[in-house]
Amino acid sequence: MNKPRTTQETDLQQKLQKAERLFARHNYPLAKQTFEAALRLSPDEALSEKIKQCEQQILLAKRKETIKRARRLEKQGKYGEALSLFEKAADQQAEPWLTSKITELRQKQAHAEASGHLSDIDAKNDPEAKLAAYDALLAVNPSTELIEKKAACLVTLGRFEEAVGLYSKQTLANDRARYHYGYACARTGAYLAALEQWGTIEHKSNALLAQIEAMLPFLCRELESKNGGWVTAYQLFQTLYGPEQPECFAGYAHYLKFGAIEELWRMEAFADIIEFIEPHPENLSLPLLDLCAKVYFKLAEEDVHYLEPAISYWLTAIYNDRLLAALTIKQQQGEALAIGAIREKLLRRLDDLIERHARAGAVSNRTRAFRDVEIRVIRRLSMLPADEFAGSLFPCTPTIAFEYGLCQPILAFLEKQRNAATAQSEELFETAAYFSVAGPSLMMIESGEEGQALASIPKQSNDDLLNYCRQRVYLACALKKAEQGEKQLKKYFQEALPLIKRYRRHQEEIIKLAYQDALPSHIGLADAMERLSSAIDSAEFREATAYAMAMKARELLFQNINPAPIEKGLKKALSIDPDSEAVKNTLTDIALRKGFDALDKAFKKQKTVAAAEIVQRNGDPRLAETFFNTMERWYLTVQAWEHQERLNSLREFYQGCYLVDRQHPLTIRIAKDLKEQQR
Amino acid sequence: MTDPFTLLGVDKTADKRQILGRVAVAMRERRYDAKQIAEAQKELFDPVARAAAEFSHFIDVQGCIGDFAPEAVAEAAIPELELLDAFDEKRTAQR
Numbered sequence: 001m002n003k004p005r006t007t008q009e010t011d012l013q014q015k016l017q018k019a020e021r022l023f024a025r026h027n028y029p030l031a032k033q034t035f036e037a038a039l040r041l042s043p044d045e046a047l048s049e050k051i052k053q054c055e056q057q058i059l060l061a062k063r064k065e066t067i068k069r070a071r072r073l074e075k076q077g078k079y080g081e082a083l084s085l086f087e088k089a090a091d092q093q094a095e096p097w098l099t100s101k102i103t104e105l106r107q108k109q110a111h112a113e114a115s116g117h118l119s120d121i122d123a124k125n126d127p128e129a130k131l132a133a134y135d136a137l138l139a140v141n142p143s144t145e146l147i148e149k150k151a152a153c154l155v156t157l158g159r160f161e162e163a164v165g166l167y168s169k170q171t172l173a174n175d176r177a178r179y180h181y182g183y184a185c186a187r188t189g190a191y192l193a194a195l196e197q198w199g200t201i202e203h204k205s206n207a208l209l210a211q212i213e214a215m216l217p218f219l220c221r222e223l224e225s226k227n228g229g230w231v232t233a234y235q236l237f238q239t240l241y242g243p244e245q246p247e248c249f250a251g252y253a254h255y256l257k258f259g260a261i262e263e264l265w266r267m268e269a270f271a272d273i274i275e276f277i278e279p280h281p282e283n284l285s286l287p288l289l290d291l292c293a294k295v296y297f298k299l300a301e302e303d304v305h306y307l308e309p310a311i312s313y314w315l316t317a318i319y320n321d322r323l324l325a326a327l328t329i330k331q332q333q334g335e336a337l338a339i340g341a342i343r344e345k346l347l348r349r350l351d352d353l354i355e356r357h358a359r360a361g362a363v364s365n366r367t368r369a370f371r372d373v374e375i376r377v378i379r380r381l382s383m384l385p386a387d388e389f390a391g392s393l394f395p396c397t398p399t400i401a402f403e404y405g406l407c408q409p410i411l412a413f414l415e416k417q418r419n420a421a422t423a424q425s426e427e428l429f430e431t432a433a434y435f436s437v438a439g440p441s442l443m444m445i446e447s448g449e450e451g452q453a454l455a456s457i458p459k460q461s462n463d464d465l466l467n468y469c470r471q472r473v474y475l476a477c478a479l480k481k482a483e484q485g486e487k488q489l490k491k492y493f494q495e496a497l498p499l500i501k502r503y504r505r506h507q508e509e510i511i512k513l514a515y516q517d518a519l520p521s522h523i524g525l526a527d528a529m530e531r532l533s534s535a536i537d538s539a540e541f542r543e544a545t546a547y548a549m550a551m552k553a554r555e556l557l558f559q560n561i562n563p564a565p566i567e568k569g570l571k572k573a574l575s576i577d578p579d580s581e582a583v584k585n586t587l588t589d590i591a592l593r594k595g596f597d598a599l600d601k602a603f604k605k606q607k608t609v610a611a612a613e614i615v616q617r618n619g620d621p622r623l624a625e626t627f628f629n630t631m632e633r634w635y636l637t638v639q640a641w642e643h644q645e646r647l648n649s650l651r652e653f654y655q656g657c658y659l660v661d662r663q664h665p666l667t668i669r670i671a672k673d674l675k676e677q678q679r
Numbered sequence: 680m681t682d683p684f685t686l687l688g689v690d691k692t693a694d695k696r697q698i699l700g701r702v703a704v705a706m707r708e709r710r711y712d713a714k715q716i717a718e719a720q721k722e723l724f725d726p727v728a729r730a731a732a733e734f735s736h737f738i739d740v741q742g743c744i745g746d747f748a749p750e751a752v753a754e755a756a757i758p759e760l761e762l763l764d765a766f767d768e769k770r771t772a773q774r
Contacts, residue, residue: 155762179766186760207763214760220749251747258740265738287742294738301680318734328691329730337726345731349680 012041023050028057063092079109107141122149127156144170148177151184160184164193175201179208186211191219192229199236212240216252223259230259231272261291270298284393284404286322293317300353304362311350311371312399315378318346319395347375369447373434374399380431381410384417398434398443407435411465426503429468438469445476453477471499475506478528482513485520493528497535507541514544514551522551533576546577550586563590588620595623603630612656624660631657632666647677682736683719683729686711691733698723 015038022031032054039047070085083105090098121133134150147166154163167181182197198204198212223229234256237249245253257276264272273295281288293313300310317323324330324339354371357363374397381395393406401407414432421428433442437458444453453473458466478492493500493510500506510532514525526548533545550573553566567590573583595618602611608631615627631653638649650670657667684691687701698720705716722728 176766179763183760183762183766205763205765207765211760211763217750217752221752252749255744255747255749258743261743262738262740285743287739291738291740291743294735297735324730324734327730327733329726329733333726337730341727342730342734345727346734349731349735 008041012038015041016047019050023054026057028054028061032058059092063089066092074105079105083109127153131157144173148172148174152177152180155180155184158187160187164188164190172197175203186215186218189218189222191215191222192233195219195233195236195240199239204240209240213249216249220252220255223256228263230256230263234260265295268298270295270302274299280403282404284400286320286393289313289317289320289393289400290323297350297353300357304357304360307354307357307363307367308370308399310353311367311374312397314346314350315374316393316396316400318343318350319378319382320393364447366447366449370399370443373443373446377431377434380427384413386413388413398439401435402439407439410435426505429465430472433465433469433472436463436465436469438466438473441473442469445473448480450477450480468499471496475499475509479509479513482525482528483516483519485524487521487524487527489524489528490531493532497532500532501536504538507536507538511540511544514548517551519551522548522555526552530572530576542577543580546573546580547582549573549576550580550582553583553586553590557586557590557593563594566590591618592620592622594618595620596626599623599626608634608652608656609659612659615660627660628657628664628666635666635670643677647674650674650677680735681715681719683722683732684736686715686719687723689723691737693723695724 015034019031019034019038022028022034032051035047035051035054038044039051066085066089070082070089073079073082073085083102086098086102086105090102121130121137124130124133131150131153134146134153138146138150147170151163151166151170154160154166161184163180163184167177167184170177172178172181178197178201182194182201185191185197186194194215195212198208201208219233223233234253237245237253237256241249241253261273261276264270264276277288277292277295280292284292293310293316296306296310296313299306321339324342327342330337330339330342350371354363354367358368378395378397384395386394389409392409393400393404394410396404396406396410398407401410411432414428414435418428418432430442433439441453441457444450444456450473454477457470457473460467460470474492475496478489478496481489481492496506500510510525510529513519514522514529519525526545529541529545529548533542536542549569553570553573556566557563567587570583570587570590573580574587577583595614598614599611602608602614611627611630615623634649635653638646638653641649650673654667654670654674657664657670661667684693687698687705689698689701693701702716702720705711705719706713711719722732
């Protein structure tokens with residue numbers, strides 16, 4: 001029975017409202033059912049459209065559910081099932097991320113399948129079959145692991161070139177792969193490449209080290225034939241064996257090391273050679289001296305810090321006749337080419353180098369002094385007959401001798417030379433001193449570091465050389481202090497007295513200083529020389545001493561010191577050198593000064609006759625001139641005075657002037673004036 | 680300090696004829712200017728300067744190596760190395 005129309009409409013309205021509510025709450029299945037019920041009550045296109053919308057939303061919800069399930073399955077590693085669900089979702093609605101996901105899953109699935117196969121393949125005994133299986137798998141899954149397995153299989157099959165080709169494109173992650181790669185390299189004759197691989201193996205068994213040892217002669221042959229790779233080979237060798245390499249490898253290590261040095265030299269990578277030659281060995285062979293000299297020279301061309309080692313090694317090398325005689329051109333030309341000329345040329349190269357750095361302001365006084373000492377000493381040594389040193393590094397500079405423990409034989413040799421010498425020259429003594437324990441102190445005084453030299457010099461002993469050095473240091477300090485005008489010099493000169501007495505050149509050094517008028521002060525030097533003069537039997541020294549004492553006296557006079565003790569000092573100076581003009585002149589000056597003082601005093605008291613008597617006693621014309629100048633002034637002053645007063649003064653003036661110079665125009669004028677006044 | 684031997688590409692044993700030949704080549708190649716080439720030639724023609732240049736620019740490491748020489752090996756031979764068990768996957772797995 002049909003419902004009444006009003007009831008039907010009410011029912012429809014209720015259904016529509018319910019459906020819309022459900023739709024709004026996203027409950028699409030129930031909304032669809034309710035819309036369908038409403039449609040049955042009243043067919044309407046709008047309702048059909050709503051139902052379609054509900055159906056679409058239901059489908060979308062199902063798709064979401066499918067994707068969720070697919071993700072869960074992927075996490076569980078069920079790639080096949082997950083893949084079909086993602087594909088289903090993509091069929092419903094394609095999205096870029098879904099496409100990527102499907103591709104990724106397909107790869108994962110293939111890889112999982114391949115892994116399953118891989119363990120089966122690895123278990124096979126037939127390498128050919130294994131290789132074929134690896135190739136098949138690689139076609140779908142070209143993983144590093146698979147490539148390495150294939151390469152190892154190729155090595156087993158002896159197909160080394162192919163294995164090397166495969167390995168070379170991979171970053172190898174395990175020792176096994178590195179060993180196989182190295183093995184394949186070795187079997188193809190690439191021994192350096194093999195060593196490069198084996199060098200990186202973490203655990204190096206004895207068996208592996210034995211294989212490396214067996215390979216070393218072949219490695220050397222390879223390096224020689226391609227004339228390169230030495231540096232790499234040496235570094236790998238060091239990595240493999242470290243500094244404490246087995247005795248049996250020492251020869252190879254040495255061989256590779258010098259091959260590397262030669263390679264770096266060719267590449268002009270001189271700075272890199274340093275780590276191969278430093279720290280220096282205990283003994284310096286002639287070839288190593290030659291090498292070090294050239295390397296340090298090349299380094300010093302670029303870096304002034306290498307200048308001092310360059311100087312020492314270069315000088316020692318170029319003063320070695322055997323090194324220069326071995327030069328190709330010298331051997332070709334024989335006697336026609338003098339070793340001395342080659343040496344001079346090489347010495348000039350060194351000086352040019354120093355000069356170049358000096359122009360850039362990079363050479364210190366110390367380095368200059370260092371050069372001077374090193375060259376002076378080696379030159380002197382080179383002039384001595386040194387047959388007993390045949391085959392050794394003689395002559396050498398003090399620096400080289402100290403570094404390589406060569407001082408003792410050189411000192412013994414120089415002592416023999418000193419004993420054999422007829423005259424005791426300081427040169428031999430000084431040369432030996434540079435090789436003694438106090439040698440470095442001597443070097444310091446050469447570079448103007450007297451204070452440091454004094455601090456470092458050993459105490460006095462019975463050792464002649466040590467005492468010589470000590471006296472040299474004290475003398476250098478004394479001279480430096482004298483130059484600076486210091487006053488307390490006696491103890492320094494006194495310590496050096498034996499040296500000064502013995503060698504004239506040191507007396508001359510002091511004499512030269514005494515005559516330097518520009519010294520800030522002669523006082524200390526004069527005192528020291530006065531004391532030394534009694535011990536030094538030299539007319540020049542006495543003369544210079546008197547001169548210094550005169551200079552001291554003048555200095556004191558300028559300081560307005562009482563002239564009496566100064567005069568006493570000058571009299572002592574005259575006893576040292578009775579002919580000293582400087583002393584005599586100074587004494588005269590003192591007398592004059594004393595005269596002026598007395599004259600001044602007398603004038604202040606207006607005692608004209610007393611003043612005249614002072615001038616008369618002194619006899620210096622400068623004093624008389626001053627006297628007459630004052631008298632002239634006074635004479636003019638009294639002209640304005642009253643007659644009697646003027647007359648009295650003129651009488652006194654005349655008396656004074658007459659005493660000093662009766663012929664002086666003022667004396668005559670006053671006499672004439674007096675006559676007129678008395679008339 | 681330019682190395683005249685390297686500049687002209689001659690060995691330390693080169694004679695005057697060889698040096699002149701290399702001078703001509705260097706002039707043609709124009710890798711160095713004519714003045715540098717002339718100076719290099721002059722240095723190598725002066726025995727004293729040449730000796731100094733040889734001393735400065737050549738090293739001889741053989742003297743430092745001394746008597747050691749690597750074991751002589753045949754030209755073509757590759758050492759018959761055995762593949763070590765420790766790195767052989769199959770053998771390692773069996774152990």
